[in-house]
Amino acid sequence: xxxxxxxxxxxxxxxxxxxxxxxxxxxxxxxxxxxxxxxxxxxxxxxxxxxxxxxxxxxxxxxxxxxxxxxxxxxxxxxxxxxxxxxxxxxxxxxxxxxxxxxxxxxxxxxxxxxxxxxxxxxxxxxxxxxxxxxxxxxxxxxxxxxx
Amino acid sequence: xxxxxxxxxxxxxxxxxxxxxxxxxxxxxxxxxxxxxxxxxxxxxxxxxxxxxxxxxxxxxxxxxxxxxxxxxxxxxxxxxxxxxxxxxxxxxxxxxxxxxxxxxxxxxxxxxxxxxxxxxxxxxxxxxxxxxxxxxxxxxxxxxxxx
DNA sequence: CATTAATTGACAGGGAGTTTCTGTTAGTCG
DNA sequence: CGACTAACAGAAACTCCCTGTCAATTAATG
Numbered sequence: 317x318x319x320x321x322x323x324x325x326x327x328x329x330x331x332x333x334x335x336x337x338x339x340x341x342x343x344x345x346x347x348x349x350x351x352x353x354x355x356x357x358x359x360x361x362x363x364x365x366x367x368x369x370x371x372x373x374x375x376x377x378x379x380x381x382x383x384x385x386x387x388x389x390x391x392x393x394x395x396x397x398x399x400x401x402x403x404x405x406x407x408x409x410x411x412x413x414x415x416x417x418x419x420x421x422x423x424x425x426x427x428x429x430x431x432x433x434x435x436x437x438x439x440x441x442x443x444x445x446x447x448x449x450x451x452x453x454x455x456x457x458x459x460x461x462x463x464x
Numbered sequence: 465x466x467x468x469x470x471x472x473x474x475x476x477x478x479x480x481x482x483x484x485x486x487x488x489x490x491x492x493x494x495x496x497x498x499x500x501x502x503x504x505x506x507x508x509x510x511x512x513x514x515x516x517x518x519x520x521x522x523x524x525x526x527x528x529x530x531x532x533x534x535x536x537x538x539x540x541x542x543x544x545x546x547x548x549x550x551x552x553x554x555x556x557x558x559x560x561x562x563x564x565x566x567x568x569x570x571x572x573x574x575x576x577x578x579x580x581x582x583x584x585x586x587x588x589x590x591x592x593x594x595x596x597x598x599x600x601x602x603x604x605x606x607x608x609x610x611x612x
Numbered sequence: 613c614a615t616t617a618a619t620t621g622a623c624a625g626g627g628a629g630t631t632t633c634t635g636t637t638a639g640t641c642g
Numbered sequence: 643c644g645a646c647t648a649a650c651a652g653a654a655a656c657t658c659c660c661t662g663t664c665a666a667t668t669a670a671t672g
Contacts, residue, residue: 454591
C-alpha cells in the first residue's frame with residue numbers, strides 16, 4: 317500500500333475534505349507516473365484513460381487541493397501553465413534545471429541556499445518563507461545537438 | 465538626453481526595426497517611472513495618458529521587442545502576468561524578494577550564486593545560461609501588521 | 613438509512629496575451 | 643523632395659489556461 321495514499325486520507329480528513337474516487341484516481345496518476353512534472357492537461361489525459369467521465373474542472377480543483385494539503389507541489393516554469401509533482405516525503409528542497417531547447421526539466425538538490433537566505437533576511441528585514449531557484453540552459457543532449 | 469534612448473535607437477537600427485512614436489512613448493514611460501516592475505497593463509495605462517490612441521496589442525508587441533533588444537528585462541513573479549523593468553546598464557544580476565502579503569517586490573544583489581552555478585554545471589552536465597532566484601516571504605511592514 | 617455539506621461535471625466566463633487583417637508610416641533611394 | 647516598400651499600428655477576433663456557477667450527486671456522520 318502506498319504511503320502517500322494514507323497521508324492524503326489523513327490530511328483530507330483533518331480538513332473535513334472528502335475522499336472521492338476522482339481524488340484517488342488523480343493521486344494514482346502521480347504515483348504511477350513516478351517522477352515528472354505534470355501539467356493539468358497531462359494529468360487530465362492520464363486520468364481519462366481510467367475514468368473517461370472525469371471533468372477538467374475537477375482535475376484543476378483537485379490539483380490545487382492536493383497542493384494545499386502538500387501532497388503535491390505546484391510550480392511554474394514560465395511556460396504559461398502550472399506543473400505539479402509529488403512533494404518529497406521530507407522538507408527536501410530541490411530546484412530545477414530547465415533546458416531552453418527541449419524544455420526537459422532536470423533537478424538538483426541544494427543546501428547552499430540556506431546561508432544566502434540568512435544573509436538576505438538580515439540585510440533586508442524580509443522574513444523569508446520560501447524560495448524558488450531555477451537555472452536555464454542546455455542539457456547535455458541539446459548541447460551536443462546544437463554544436464553540430 | 466537619456467542614454468537608453470540612444471541605445472534603443474541603435475539597436476532598433478541594427479535589426480532594421482523602426483523607431484516609432486509609440487516605441488518612444490513606451491520607453492519614456494519606463495524612464496519616467498524609474499524603477500519598478502511594470503506589467504503590460506501598467507504600461508498601457510501610463511502610455512494612454514500621453515497618447516490615448518495607442519493600442520494594447522502595440523504595447524504587448526513593443527514590450528516583447530524591447531526585451532528582445534535587451535532594453536527591458538521580462539520577468540515572471542508567478543502572479544500570472546509578465547512584468548518588465550529597464551535592464552541595468554551592465555550585467556548586474558539582481559533578484560527579487562516578493563512579499564506574500566502585499567505583493568510588493570524588493571530587490572537584492574547577488575554574487576554568491578556564481579559558485580553554485582559552477583558546481584551544478586559540473587555535476588549535471590548542464591550548460592547554464594541564466595538563472596532566476598526568488599524569495600517569498602513577508603516584508604517588514606507586513607510582518608509588523610500581521611503580528612498585531 | 614437519512615441528512616447534509618462537500619463535490620462533481622458541464623459549460624459559460626475571465627484574464628492575459630496573440631494573431632489576423634487592413635490601413636498607415638518610417639526609412640531609404642533616386 | 644517625393645515615391646516606394648517593408649515594418650508597424652490599431653481593432654477585433656481568437657487562443658490558451660484556467661475559474662466561477664449551478665444543478666445534480668455523493669461521501670461521511672449521526
